[in-house]
Amino acid sequence: xxxxxxxxxxxxxxxxxxxxxxxxxxxxxxxxxxxxxxxxxxxxxxxxxxxxxxxxxxxxxxxxxxxxxxxxxxxxxxxxxxxxxxxxxxxxxxxxxxxxxxxxxxxxxxxxxxxxxxxxxxxxxxxxxxxxxxxxxxxxxxxxxxxxxxxxxxxxxxxxxxxxxxxxxxxxxxxxxxxxxxxxxxxxxxxxxxxxxxxxxxxxxxxxxxxxxxxxxxxxxxxxxxxxxxxxxxxxxxxxxxxxxxxxxxxxx
Amino acid sequence: xxxxxxxxxxxxxxxxxxxxxxxxxxxxxxxxxxxxxxxxxxxxxxxxxxxxxxxxxxxxxxxxxxxxxxxxxxxxxxxxxxxxxxxxxxxxxxxxxxxxxxxxxxxxxxxxxxxxxxxxxxxxxxxxxxxxxxxxxxxxxxxxxxxxxxxxxxxxxxxxxxxxxxxxxxxxxxxxxxxxxxxxxxxxxxxxxxxxxxxxxxxxxxxxxxxxxxxxxxxxxxxxxxxxxxxxxxxxxxxxxxxxxxxxxxxxxxxxxxxxxxxxxxxxxxxxxxxxxxxxxxxxxxxxxxxxxxxxxxxxxxxxxxxxxxxxxxxxxxxxxxxxxxxxxxxxxxxxxxxxxxxxxxxxxxxxxxxxxxxxxxxxxxxxxxxxxxxxxxxxxxxxxxxxxxxxxxxxxxxxxxxxx
Ligand SMILES: Nc1ncnc2c1ncn2[C@@H]1O[C@H](COP(=O)(O)OP(=O)(O)O)[C@@H](O)[C@H]1O
Ligand SMILES: [Mg+2]
Numbered sequence: 001x002x003x004x005x006x007x008x009x010x011x012x013x014x015x016x017x018x019x020x021x022x023x024x025x026x027x028x029x030x031x032x033x034x035x036x037x038x039x040x041x042x043x044x045x046x047x048x049x050x051x052x053x054x055x056x057x058x059x060x061x062x063x064x065x066x067x068x069x070x071x072x073x074x075x076x077x078x079x080x081x082x083x084x085x086x087x088x089x090x091x092x093x094x095x096x097x098x099x100x101x102x103x104x105x106x107x108x109x110x111x112x113x114x115x116x117x118x119x120x121x122x123x124x125x126x127x128x129x130x131x132x133x134x135x136x137x138x139x140x141x142x143x144x145x146x147x148x149x150x151x152x153x154x155x156x157x158x159x160x161x162x163x164x165x166x167x168x169x170x171x172x173x174x175x176x177x178x179x180x181x182x183x184x185x186x187x188x189x190x191x192x193x194x195x196x197x198x199x200x201x202x203x204x205x206x207x208x209x210x211x212x213x214x215x216x217x218x219x220x221x222x223x224x225x226x227x228x229x230x231x232x233x234x235x236x237x238x239x240x241x242x243x244x245x246x247x248x249x250x251x252x253x
Numbered sequence: 254x255x256x257x258x259x260x261x262x263x264x265x266x267x268x269x270x271x272x273x274x275x276x277x278x279x280x281x282x283x284x285x286x287x288x289x290x291x292x293x294x295x296x297x298x299x300x301x302x303x304x305x306x307x308x309x310x311x312x313x314x315x316x317x318x319x320x321x322x323x324x325x326x327x328x329x330x331x332x333x334x335x336x337x338x339x340x341x342x343x344x345x346x347x348x349x350x351x352x353x354x355x356x357x358x359x360x361x362x363x364x365x366x367x368x369x370x371x372x373x374x375x376x377x378x379x380x381x382x383x384x385x386x387x388x389x390x391x392x393x394x395x396x397x398x399x400x401x402x403x404x405x406x407x408x409x410x411x412x413x414x415x416x417x418x419x420x421x422x423x424x425x426x427x428x429x430x431x432x433x434x435x436x437x438x439x440x441x442x443x444x445x446x447x448x449x450x451x452x453x454x455x456x457x458x459x460x461x462x463x464x465x466x467x468x469x470x471x472x473x474x475x476x477x478x479x480x481x482x483x484x485x486x487x488x489x490x491x492x493x494x495x496x497x498x499x500x501x502x503x504x505x506x507x508x509x510x511x512x513x514x515x516x517x518x519x520x521x522x523x524x525x526x527x528x529x530x531x532x533x534x535x536x537x538x539x540x541x542x543x544x545x546x547x548x549x550x551x552x553x554x555x556x557x558x559x560x561x562x563x564x565x566x567x568x569x570x571x572x573x574x575x576x577x578x579x580x581x582x583x584x585x586x587x588x589x590x591x592x593x594x595x596x597x598x599x600x601x602x603x604x605x606x607x608x609x610x611x612x613x614x615x616x617x618x619x620x621x622x623x624x625x626x627x628x629x630x631x632x633x634x635x636x637x638x639x640x641x642x643x644x645x646x647x648x649x650x651x652x653x654x655x656x657x658x
Contacts, residue, residue: 056652059571061570061571061651061652061655062650062651062652081575081576082575082576082577085570085573085574085575085576086573086575088570088571088572088573089572089573090573094571094572096655100564100567100568100571100655101568102565102568103269103565104265104269105265113568113569113572114572114573116258117569117572117573117574117575117578118573161572165573
């Protein structure tokens, strides 16, 4: 948490309103937040507090109604669709609750997807994707399709896909929401491992069990940041070791 | 994304929905097959028309009085009725490239036999006329040189005339009344059908030109001279010889304009060809309705596909696909379906056209052009009907798309 570094994310007065006919929904009412390189932030808050809206804005999937957003020093708050797509491609990796892998497409090809749109040549694409799959512990599963993989393995493929472009920031919206507790721990272990190697991670969760692995916790309430505090992270690896071994371990083999 | 990747992505996505892609492609098979059938059949019909025209004698030249100036308007036509039998004889004698020359004099006349009446064109000619037109008789015998010399009142009836006046008896040997005169029917011509220009060639009466000149028209000149060249490649030579002979005979100053016109049958053939082209276009137009229906099927499938794959589109956008990447992906898919249907459709269509042609006895030519046409049609259909669904896909909002269930 080197405060002297240039921030990866800097948002000021971020407002996002949704217009539902006559009614204006104030999803974000002015959020200021700065994320430094190497942070592992958990965004928490009740359902409807604006977590996903905030994630979509920081992930450049959406544009704010008002406010400023500097990503890696570049003002992206006014950019149009195709420019945002290019920025997502270069700077952001997404991990979703529902994995969002392309069906009937191999793990390798799923991981290659960002490189495909980034215009990376075939052999380079292959090499980097294989490397990322190995890094998430899926060596040997390159040619499996999503239906041939367990939930935890699918999420690992998604994490590999998020990493393959060397992004400045990995955004994970409830990445453990569809996983059982043991698999959740394994995914958190993997994310902590990546973070320890310098990857900046912003994770959305409503589960305190998950947020305890983050190094900073930001609490949203009613479209605003209600609490923002550093946190001493628990090691997911340690928790896993303390767990009784399970016969039905989907990451074995 | 490069084209190869695009095609691979499209092919895989189609392979994942085999039955549906097959059914959508089937619509294109039918559409392209019918277009290719119609267009190829039209081309075969055209080839048949030119073959018929050649059969009628591309060697044919027609000499008419009066000159044709640049715009095709005849100058000095009205007064100058200056072709005569001696002109015909000069052509016969002095044009080595002309095989046969025949004078013609025409009139439209009322005909009567018993209580039946009809009206038709009477064509005054010499015995060579049948040879020049390659017409033959269904029954009876032609008139000879003697009948011409003596201006006999004899005639040959076209099929249509014979059927009108002699619906249930043999015309040969009977006497018909033409104007106030009695003509003996020597023979009946074989049925010939319409000419290339659409005239009923069976609605005609042939008689010695001398008879038509004196007894019917009361003139000494002739309307036109029909000449056949000794060979197709001698047509131009024959034209020049005829021009030289007639200019000499008409005592035209050198450098001045002709006072007659020589036209070849191939000039008329071109007109017929044009008509056949229009027919081809028309048939193709009708057939493209089924291509349109096939195209609408493609559009429908693509719209369903885009909706079903909203989440996939969201994922692609999240990892950096731009609007045009998504657009190209779905366009490539639509075009791929169209080509998958279009190529077998073209083959089927060609078989269909070959069937039509063989049942009519038309010549069938396998043209690479028609396959290129089918390919072009398929691609164009894919692009035309795929563009809207692809555009819809490209315009999806990534957040909405990712949330889509
Ligand atoms: N597309 C939308 N249209 C209208 N309202 C929306 C839309 N997305 C989110 N909202 C509203 O904005 C508020 C914040 O939503 P969200 O960011 O999804 O919260 P969270 O992820 O914390 O549950 C909620 O009241 C939600 O109903
Ligand atoms: Mg949410």
